[in-house]
Amino acid sequence: QAVLTQPSSLSASPGASASLTCTLRSGVNVGSYTISWYQQKPGSPPQYLLRYKSDSDKHQGSGVPSRFSGSKAASANVGILFISGLQSEDEADYYCMIWHSSAWVFGGGTKLTVL
Amino acid sequence: QMQLQESGPGLVKPSETLSLTCTVSGGSISSSSDYWGWIRQSPGTGLVWIGSISYSGITYYNPPLKSRVTISVDTSNNQFSLRLSSVTAADTAVYYCARLYCTDGVCHFDYWGQGILVTVSS
Numbered sequence: 001q002a003v004l005t006q007p008s009s010l011s012a013s014p015g016a017s018a019s020l021t022c023t024l025r026s027g028v029n030v031g032s033y034t035i036s037w038y039q040q041k042p043g044s045p046p047q048y049l050l051r052y053k054s055d056s057d058k059h060q061g062s063g064v065p066s067r068f069s070g071s072k073a074a075s076a077n078v079g080i081l082f083i084s085g086l087q088s089e090d091e092a093d094y095y096c097m098i099w100h101s102s103a104w105v106f107g108g109g110t111k112l113t114v115l
Numbered sequence: 116q117m118q119l120q121e122s123g124p125g126l127v128k129p130s131e132t133l134s135l136t137c138t139v140s141g142g143s144i145s146s147s148s149d150y151w152g153w154i155r156q157s158p159g160t161g162l163v164w165i166g167s168i169s170y171s172g173i174t175y176y177n178p179p180l181k182s183r184v185t186i187s188v189d190t191s192n193n194q195f196s197l198r199l200s201s202v203t204a205a206d207t208a209v210y211y212c213a214r215l216y217c218t219d220g221v222c223h224f225d226y227w228g229q230g231i232l233v234t235v236s237s
Contacts, residue, residue: 036223038162045211045227046162053221061225095162099222103177104152104164 001025003100004107011113016086020110022079022096030072035079036097037070039090040109046095052079086114117142119212119228127206127235133199137212137228144193145170150215152224153186153197155208163208167215168195202235209233 005023012018020037024030034053038046048061052070060066067084079096091114096107123135137151144151152167166176168186176184185198199206209232213224 034221038224045213045230046224047227048223048225051221051223057221059218059221059223097162097223101178102175104167106154106162106164108161 002108003028003105004096004098006094006096006107006110008108009111009113011115012086014086014088014114017082017084018086018090018112020081020083020094020112022081022107024077024079024098026077028077028100030077030079031074033079033098033100035070035072037068037081038095038097040093040095041091049081049094083112088114090114117214117226119214119226121210121212121228121231123231123233125232125234127202127233128237129203129235130201133197133202133206133233133235135197135210135212135231135233137195137197139193139195139214144188144195145190148217150175150217150222151188151195152213152215154211154213154224155206156211156230157205157208165197165199165210204235207233207235 003025036051037049040046049064050060050070052058069082071080093109095109118140120138127133150167150169153165166186168174168188183200188195209230211230212228214226215222216225
């Protein structure tokens with residue numbers, strides 16, 4: 001079972017909100033990890049969005065709009081990237097990442113479609 | 116604005132060694148708070164971290180690739196390099212170099228190169 005699991009796709013309407021999830025494998029406690037999020041558009045490298053461990057320990061990437069935010073749902077062992085006020089330019093692949101067992105681990109990515 | 120640029124052959128034969136270099140501009144590779152890394156992405160798939168290195172040469176490798184990977188740093192030329200030995204078609208991917216920016220023990224990849232497609236084929 002992969003360390004990080006993301007839904008392969010998600011669709012949402014312009015102006016709506018979207019919650020992209022990153023589920024940690026059983027036994028890997030989300031509360032112990034800082035989760036980083038990246039956005040990747042076709043033909044471009046990933047771009048850092050933000051990282052989140054707790055409300056008091058988080059970091060927003062330079063120039064990243066505040067409508068991108070991070071959180072966790074401890075009961076579900078999930079990290080969440082929340083995007084409000086969706087715009088067409090938000091259509092992209094999104095990846096989560098953690099440092100686990102001495103390795104940087106990426107989730108499989110979620111393709112967000114805004115239509 | 117820091118920039119990273121990958122360079123190297125776009126075609127490597129099976130069983131040979133893939134060699135890439137990342138040139139850093141707009142900043143020094145010798146910052147004590149930074150690490151430098153290689154990440155790859157096979158066509159249509161997700162991101163895989165290959166390994167990272169500090170300016171002083173401390174390395175961390177992804178365990179599944181560790182036996183085949185060597186990452187080195189050349190501070191005089193502001194570059195770091197990747198060597199991946201005994202390549203197969205499964206190593207065909209876009210290879211990215213990136214800066215791993217660390218503060219208070221927490222890190223993220225903030226600057227990325229544009230990526231270079233390396234195809235393994237005879």
